[in-house]
Amino acid sequence: MGKRIGMEVAIAAAEAVALCNIDVAAVYPITPQSHIAEHMADIIHDGRIDAEFITVESEHSAISACAGASAAGARAYTATSSQGLMLMHEILPIVSAMRLPICMANANRAVSGPLNIWNDHGDIMPQRDSGWISLFTENGQEAIDLSIMSFKIAEDPEVMLPCVVNIDGFQLTHMIEPLELPGQAEVAKFLPPRKPFAQLHPDNPISMGCFAMPDTYTETVKAKETALINSKKIITRVFSEWAKRFGRKYNVVETYRTKGADTLLLTMGSMGETAATAVDEMRKAGKKVGLVKLRLWRPFPVEELKAAIKECKTLIVMDRAISTGGAGGPVATDIKSLLYGEKTRPRILNVIAGLGGRDLTVEDFVAMFEMAKKKKDETYELYGVRE
């Protein structure tokens, strides 16, 4: 185990990407991602890595420049948040359809309106259909590790899909934690330079981004869908390789004290650590509760989730976003749909909380377990709203 030093998570994420032999970074600053952008600039301007840093004039151009760079065979990286991610929205499905393995950090932040710069998952949820692999981090070490792994996953010849690593804005990006950066030599062994499936160069002229008529479009949808679903296999394999090389094991679905639990809480992102503390407290008081944490959001890890919740009677699904006018929170909606065909399933209580940076404390999670006992139906709860 290497040396751990206190680092701001955003800075650490940039340092982790700097170990990855990237060729092009195109970044536009937005709070709370800006420290990632600024630190990448520091690293490149100091000549610590050999990469082109494009200070684009908007996030739309950031993802477009990454698309061009990736199409030309480069390992490309960008980072954004909230409004920036919304501005990229048009291009995200194009990049995944074009099978360009761009990696991106998303500092989860609430979406306007009203303008709010603090943490929730409202920015990544509208992108859930975009065909990107989407991973969630809970702490700074995960931000480092998953940032590095994302390149290996994205570029795998069986995957060739872009990947976004979600890091809760402010809640995580601006925390200073004791973190271990892997060594450059070890990372280089784990992640060799990119070998593109195809690239733009006159030595072999190809056309990329061609349009498809109605007689072909459906087949391209199936191809992209299949690639995304199959990527879970490769993600699991990369997680195992990481464990072997660096000693830290990740799973697409993490479980914490789920054995014998009749009520489980499900979280995504940094609130998982707080929820774990709540679970510890309640277990000490003799309550049979546990925690499930989704690390992989897209492709949705169906089998692993079903295995994690098969014993419980009640599942409290935390959403840090809402699908306005729909069935509640996006995570709960997905889970309910995926369990629809099961012969037995737990009672699902969807709690939407922590919006716009509203803090989630241990007491809040304990209160949710109490609410779960009392609530009769399965409609969603907008937790903590002052009525």
Next chain:
Amino acid sequence: MNSVQNFEIFAPKLIDRKEYISAGHRACQGCGEVLALRHILKALGDDVVVANATGCMEIISSGYPQTAWEVPYVHVAFENAAAVGSGVEAALKALRRKGRIADRDVKTIAVAGDGGTADIGLQALSGAMERGHDMIFFCLDNEAYMNTGIQRSSATPFMAATTTSPAGKAIPGQRTQKKNVPEIMVAHKVPYVATACPSYPIDLINKVKKAKEVKGPAYVHVFSMCPTGWRCASEITIKMGRLAVETGVFPLYEVENGQYRLTMEVPEKLRPVGDYLKPQGRFRHLGPSDIEKVQAQVIREWEILLNKVECMQPW
């Protein structure tokens, strides 16, 4: 200034025979834009990567599973040709430096229509030019959003009829003057800015070759005659380009580091603009007083340009 000076070639027969856009593309009969593209690619040769915006040229050439392109080509979306090109240029630079691709110059070019340049594409263009990427941006200007059915753009000329600026009873066509994108490029201090027209292929090819030599951004605005959208006969495509130049509607000039130079025969008096307007259906609603208005504006713009040619000093 006599445009025949300093030409390496002066005969169409001597132009490089290789075709970089194959026949079988789906452009309209008599398309001036694909002809312009044909000449541009001949001037650039094999060592080029093309970033193309959605538009006529993209649709007629890259319908899966076929492509008309003989050079590396990428299309992403409508408004980001310059941004995609920026990424390509940066990638080629980085990969060459790291020894992952061959060690020779490969030029990045971005190609967009007037919509993808002056309207939805203006932000990306401005950003790319300001950042100084080694890239040539080509605006293939057919003066409307032709691919989607002839809707107006900011490059549509005054009083032209398009589907979103129709010649109606209350409002007769386009209400505003054509946006001057070459001027915007000069304001960005782009080292080489030029206007060109495929009716003058040798001038166009030489300008493209000059743009290629620039180690930095360059911009070429190419007049792209469109018989379909302008409602004129397909066989007079080349003639319409000539008339645009001879009447001063589309003067041919280049700006090298801020110094303006005309690259066309400067006439004693410009040909009357009516000669250019009359063959086009998009101007058929213009009465004599309208044509006078257009004529006055053309002469005004021409004099402003002549003034720049005389007065502007290089930066």
Next chain:
Amino acid sequence: MAKKKTEQKKWPEKWHEVNPGCMVFAAGSAANYKTGSWKSQRPLTDNAKCIKCGICYIFCPEACIQEVKDGFFEANLDYCKGCGICAHECWPGAIVMREEEE
């Protein structure tokens, strides 16, 4: 410009046969589509009048006019769309457009 016969993919493709990202690896494969069927007029050249200047070659948007034996120029009717530019631009009037007869 006679295009080399490029391989045409079997059509329609199953989903796993579609090239990833709809990339097209066969440069210039658009030549498999013969646009010559579009024309309602065809160009006819009188070599007696032709001065071999190459203007028709340079102004053809289809790039289908090619130099043939003895330096004359001929349109490839597989691709010619009959736009009439070559006939209009030909200085000595060596090219005329004739209606397609069915």
